[in-house]
Amino acid sequence: MKSMTKSLWLALLVVFALFAAACGDDDDSTSETSASADDAAAEEEDHSDDDDHGDDDHGDDDDHDHDEEEAVASLPGEGVSVTMARANWSTGYMQAAIYKALLEELGYEVNEPADLELPPSNFFTALGEGEVDFWANSWYPGHSSWWNNELSDGSIVGDKISVVGEEMMAGGLQGFLTNKSIVDANPGLTFDQIASDPDLIALYDAADTTPGDGIVQMLGCPEDWTCDDIINENIEFAGWDTMEQTKAGYDAMVAEAVGRAADDVPFIIYTWTPSAYVTQLIPGDNAMWLAMEADSVLDGSITPEFDQRVDGVAVPAALGTDTCSADPCHLGWVAADIQVSANNEFLAANPAAEALFEQVQISVIDVALQNVLYDGGENTTEDVNGHAADWIADNRAQVDEWIATAIAAG
Numbered sequence: 001m002k003s004m005t006k007s008l009w010l011a012l013l014v015v016f017a018l019f020a021a022a023c024g025d026d027d028d029s030t031s032e033t034s035a036s037a038d039d040a041a042a043e044e045e046d047h048s049d050d051d052d053h054g055d056d057d058h059g060d061d062d063d064h065d066h067d068e069e070e071a072v073a074s075l076p077g078e079g080v081s082v083t084m085a086r087a088n089w090s091t092g093y094m095q096a097a098i099y100k101a102l103l104e105e106l107g108y109e110v111n112e113p114a115d116l117e118l119p120p121s122n123f124f125t126a127l128g129e130g131e132v133d134f135w136a137n138s139w140y141p142g143h144s145s146w147w148n149n150e151l152s153d154g155s156i157v158g159d160k161i162s163v164v165g166e167e168m169m170a171g172g173l174q175g176f177l178t179n180k181s182i183v184d185a186n187p188g189l190t191f192d193q194i195a196s197d198p199d200l201i202a203l204y205d206a207a208d209t210t211p212g213d214g215i216v217q218m219l220g221c222p223e224d225w226t227c228d229d230i231i232n233e234n235i236e237f238a239g240w241d242t243m244e245q246t247k248a249g250y251d252a253m254v255a256e257a258v259g260r261a262a263d264d265v266p267f268i269i270y271t272w273t274p275s276a277y278v279t280q281l282i283p284g285d286n287a288m289w290l291a292m293e294a295d296s297v298l299d300g301s302i303t304p305e306f307d308q309r310v311d312g313v314a315v316p317a318a319l320g321t322d323t324c325s326a327d328p329c330h331l332g333w334v335a336a337d338i339q340v341s342a343n344n345e346f347l348a349a350n351p352a353a354e355a356l357f358e359q360v361q362i363s364v365i366d367v368a369l370q371n372v373l374y375d376g377g378e379n380t381t382e383d384v385n386g387h388a389a390d391w392i393a394d395n396r397a398q399v400d401e402w403i404a405t406a407i408a409a410g
Contacts, residue, residue, distance in 0.1 A: 075107030076352035076410025085123055086113035087137035089225075089250065090379070091275045092338075094370045095136045095167065095362055097388035099340070102360065105403050106352050106410070114381045119224035125149050127343055128157035134342035134357070138163065139172050142226045142336060145305040162347060164340045164357040171364040172336030173317065174227070174272040176218065177257070177287040178325070181264055189325040191292040191332075194268075195240040207266045209246060218268035219253040220245030227270060230298070230306050234332060238296035245270075254280065261286040272336075274368035276375035283323035291316075291326035298332070308334050352410025359402040366391060 082103055086096035096113040103110050113135075118126065124146035126132045140163065147158035176191070183189050186200070194200045194216060201216055208217035221228035231245050246253070253269060258280050260267040268290060271277045281287040297314035300307025309315070316328035317335075324331075340357045347354045370387045378387070392399055 076407060077103060077106040077108030077350070080108050080350065082108045082110045082346075082350075082353070083116070083131070083133050084110060084113050085116045085118045085126070085132045085135045087123070087135065088117050088119050089137075090374055091272075091367070091371050092137040093374070093384045094367060094387050094391065095338075097385050098362065098391060099134075099136045099357075099360065101385075101388055101392055102356055102399065102402070103353060105399075106356065106406055108350075108353065112381065114384070119222070120146055120226050121224040124157050124161070124341070125151065127341060128155075128160040130160070130343055130345060132343070133346040134164075134340055134353075136167060136338075136340050138339050138341040139226070139336040140339060141305055141307065141334070142230055143341070145226060145229070145303060147305075160344055161341055162344055164342050164347065164354060165360055166337075167340060167360060168274075168338040168362055168364055168367070170335040171274065171338045171367075172272055173331075174270070174333035174336060175317070175331030176268055176270055176290040177281050177283065178268045178290045179261060179264065179266055180284070180286055180288045182266060183288040183290075183325045186325075187321075188327075189290070191240065191243075191290060192238065192296055195238070195242050201242050204266045204268065207260065214242060216243045216268070217246045218243060218270070219257055220247055220270050222250055223247050229303075230308075230333075231270060233302055233306050234296070234298055237298055237302060238292070240296075257281055274364045274371060276368070276371040279372060279375075283319075289317070289319055289324040289329060289331060291324055291329045292332050294328070294330050296332065297330055308332060310334060350410070352406045355409035356402055356406040359405060362391075 084096065084100060084103075086093060093114075100110045100113055116132070118132075118135075120138075120143055123132065123135060124143070127134070128149065128151045147156065147161070149157045151157060151160065178189075182203070186193070194204060201214060204216040205211055205214060208215075210217065218231075220231050228245065228247055234240075235243055235245070254271070254277055257267045257269040259265075261281060269281070271281065283289055294314040294316075298306050298308040299312065300309070314330055315334070316330045317324070319329040319331075321327050340360075342354070342357065370391070373387060374384070
């Protein structure tokens with residue numbers, strides 16, 4: 001991608017820290033895959049030398065060229081049209097563009113995902129009905145709730161679709177941010193404390209959209225995502241009767257929170273990574289992650305798919321008090337797995353595409369840096385496709401391994 005600005009470097013530092021908080025000390029699978037790609041390339045080169053020697057013995061150069069032409073002409077996706085969607089949040093645009101480009105390398109004809117942008121509330125039903133073949137923007141476990149939607153034939157979405165691959169496992173760190181100045185004045189601050197302390201309720205209430213009603217209005221999620229439902233359920237589960245969420249366009253809510261942070265006006269806003277949002281509301285600078293008590297973390301007792309615990313235990317993020325309001329830092333969300341969801345009939349008919357989906361992994365750092373480019377003005381469809389092309393070029397050895405495996409499967 002392009003030379004790094006100060007914001008890019010800031011994004012890199014912030015997301016490295018957040019990725020560590022979400023994933024702990026897991027091995028770098030990208031490096032391992034790249035290494036194996038290099039080994040495979042070296043091995044292939046050795047075999048290629050042997051093959052060339054054999055061709056010299058038999059004088060079959062013309063046949064070899066013919067075989068190569070036949071291989072190119074028989075890509076597994078030739079003659080197959082794929083309908084893919086992308087989610088209606090910009091932080092997932094590049095991933096969609098990457099999958100489109102990789103499928104095209106397999107010979108598939110793929111629509112422009114920017115022309116079929118859907119919220120989860122519509123996508124999963126369309127996927128189950130077979131109107132869409134796949135997308136790369138599912139956030140699990142939260143999106144599992146859409147699998148219960150009923151389809152026109154009386155079945156449910158979950159009967160017709162599958163999760164494929166490990167695109168960004170534990171890549172979606174989620175939580176709420178609030179003013180650093182308020183945290184500094186209230187060490188160990190939690191959601192539960194704000195919801196029960198009359199002085200804190202009055203402080204936040206005075207700054208929200210309906211001041212003076214005794215209700216703290218936090219900036220939440222758009223109506224047609226999934227996080228809005230999870231937030232509402234968390235309010236009910238934890239008994240935060242003095243709190244509610246405001247639902248609006250997300251970028252508008254971020255702009256409002258950034259303005260409040262600059263003016264030292266109280267705010268609470270939901271956000272996530274990878275994104276450029278944490279380069280505007282910066283944990284440890286003008287904002288802090290807002291913790292909640294372990295008992296307030298959703299346990300799935302209301303909606304099983306919204307369970308935010310691990311084996312029944314609320315697991316804190318590995319964030320210290322330099323970026324989080326309390327220790328331990330229970331953000332209230334498990335780090336989401338960002339994965340492909342695909343129609344089962346499409347997968348059965350296209351083993352090459354399924355094999356590709358099973359292999360692709362994308363670095364959360366790379367996505368965060370692209371999000372900053374997008375937020376900085378490189379935000380056209382052409383720009384996003386260019387970012388995807390740059391990513392593929394930067395990871396060419398690894399991509400070639402994925403493509404070769406997919407072709408073999410097809």
